[in-house]
Amino acid sequence: MPQTNQALDDRALLDRAREAAESAYVPYSRFPVGAALHLRSGVIVTGCNVENASYGLTICAERTAVTRMVAQSTDPGERQIVRVAIIGLKASPCYPCGACRQVLHEFGCQQVIVEESGEPRAHRFSELLPFGFGPSDLA
Numbered sequence: 001m002p003q004t005n006q007a008l009d010d011r012a013l014l015d016r017a018r019e020a021a022e023s024a025y026v027p028y029s030r031f032p033v034g035a036a037l038h039l040r041s042g043v044i045v046t047g048c049n050v051e052n053a054s055y056g057l058t059i060c061a062e063r064t065a066v067t068r069m070v071a072q073s074t075d076p077g078e079r080q081i082v083r084v085a086i087i088g089l090k091a092s093p094c095y096p097c098g099a100c101r102q103v104l105h106e107f108g109c110q111q112v113i114v115e116e117s118g119e120p121r122a123h124r125f126s127e128l129l130p131f132g133f134g135p136s137d138l139a
């Protein structure tokens with residue numbers, strides 16, 4: 001079940017991402033990644049990377065989390081991402097790839113939390129995707 005906790009701090013959100021990374025399916029890269037989305041509603045949705053023998057079909061942790069988010073509720077507040085925490089069990093900090101930045105932008109993500117030397121580090125989303133193209137550009 002989704003967890004609701006508006007006050008979840010950066011460290012706790014990173015811990016949710018770390019826990020999600022433990023489920024990663026990474027027989028090829030052996031590079032487990034976890035992502036935890038904090039939604040406007042307060043709900044937390046997590047995801048891990050899922051690889052494939054046809055390498056290009058790999059789904060990153062962030063996009064697993066976003067597709068879970070969409071599939072689990074049609075409530076607009078549960079489709080708005082306030083921030084995302086990302087953990088790579090083998091690399092720190094682990095920043096989202098370009099494709100994931102675009103997908104996170106679609107749902108309004110405002111902040112990205114990564115871990116550096118064991119400490120949470122927060123970035124404004126616009127630092128990672130300046131001049132991003134999103135839904136409002138089509139309005």
Ligand code: THU
Pocket residue numbers: 026029031033048049050051058059060061062094095096097100
């Ligand atoms: N990966 C993610 O899950 N998220 C990222 O933002 C970076 C890369 C995954 C994809 C692949 O399974 C592994 O990390 C190595 O690229």
